[in-house]
Amino acid sequence: MAKFRKIGILSSGGDAPGMNAAIRAVARRALSQGIEVVGILGGYAGLIGAADEANPEHIKRHMLRPLDSSSVSNIVTRGGTILYSSRCPEFKTQEGMEKAIKVCHDHQIDAIVALGGDGTFRGATDLTNHGIPSIGIPCTIDNDITATDQTIGFDTALNNACSMIDKLRDTAESHARCLVTEVMGNGCGYLSLYLGIATGSIALAIPEIPFDKEYAIQKIDQARKAGKRGMIAIISEGMPKVNGMEYGEALAKEISARTIVDSRFNKLGHIIRGGDPTLRDRLTATQMGVEAVNLLLEGKSNMVMAILENRVTAVDINFALVLDKMYKNKLKDGDLEGFTDYQLAQMRARCEYRNAKFKRLYDLSYDICI
Ligand code: F6P
Secondary structure, X not given: OOOOOEEEEEEOOOOOOOHHHHHHHHHHHHHHOOOEEEXXXXXXXXXXXXXXXXXXXXXXXXXXXXXXXXXXOOOOOOOOOOOOOOOOHHHHOHHHHHHHHHHHHHOOOXXXXXXXXXXXXXXXXXXXXXXXXXEEEEEOOOOOOOOOOOOEOHHHHHHHHHHHHHHHHHHHHHHOEEEEEEEOOOOOOHHHHXXXXXXXXXXXXXXXXXXXXXXXXXXXXXXXXXXXXXXXXXXXXXXXXXXXXXXXXXXXHHHHHHOOXXXXXXXXXXXXXXXXXXXXXXXHHHHHHHHHHHHHHOOOOOEEEEEEOOEEEEEEHHHHHHHHHHHOOOOOOOOOOOOOHHHHHHHHHHHHHHHHHHHHHHHHHHHHOO
């Protein structure tokens, strides 16, 4: 069993409900094994900031908060992250990395568990390569990490957005309007796809599947002529702008202009990222947090936790990052070097699985949400 004096935990990138449950699980599992735990406040920026000569000692100390069992009491129910978060471009620089490593050495932080998305995992793999074994836990509402079926925060954001869209339907019904509603996703249509089906949206535009706008407008027009009053159209964040206008805003204007249906544009925005995590997110976060510490104890690192076939497992971070690029068509020359034929086949199969799932659900929504 690997020996660690202290494990650091940080959250980075967009916060996600369930992060606190993961922090609690990592802290309590490590403490139960006699390992000290420190929370690094403000993500990678906090880790670097704790080394910054310009920062007074009390600020530097404040960035590293020792965690005992009671410091993570009562946080399993809370959204956001008690460790705060940031996006930190400096961490990608050599200078930033040197500062981070110095802080780890100065404070006897022997390993790090990093909560976040793909940017966070790139940081975790850099730390591992510089001698600080690290494990990533996928936390983002977007569910855009290809290596896992589910990210922490996705389920809560879905439930938050679902109840808001249901409220929009009340007012849409009263005024006989079509409310075009944009949902976050950072270029990934997962949230919108699930919400489109679950809220009965008459039209659904996501980046992964070509959107037939003419068909959608025709459908809205016909639905009104058949007596339907309130309608919801869901647009995923990341759809291309139209003449400098948000896609959803342009669509709402076009619906109003070309049909007898009055339409308005809404953006749910950050509100779906907050609030109490659902049971599912709490449970997944707890399982992943415990397993992340177990992996470190087994001497494993540079891995990202994942849910595959309903089981908690872990995937090599480099594999996960390249798989993500493959899925998002962002592969660069040389990215696939060093992987075995079997791994490449696994990546392709994973991409096909994900694409097929999107298509299957999208087709289903076409027939059902009318
Ligand atoms: O990654 C989560 C997310 O909420 C995305 O859906 C969205 O595009 C982005 O973060 C917003 O980022 P920020 O909070 O930095 O504005």
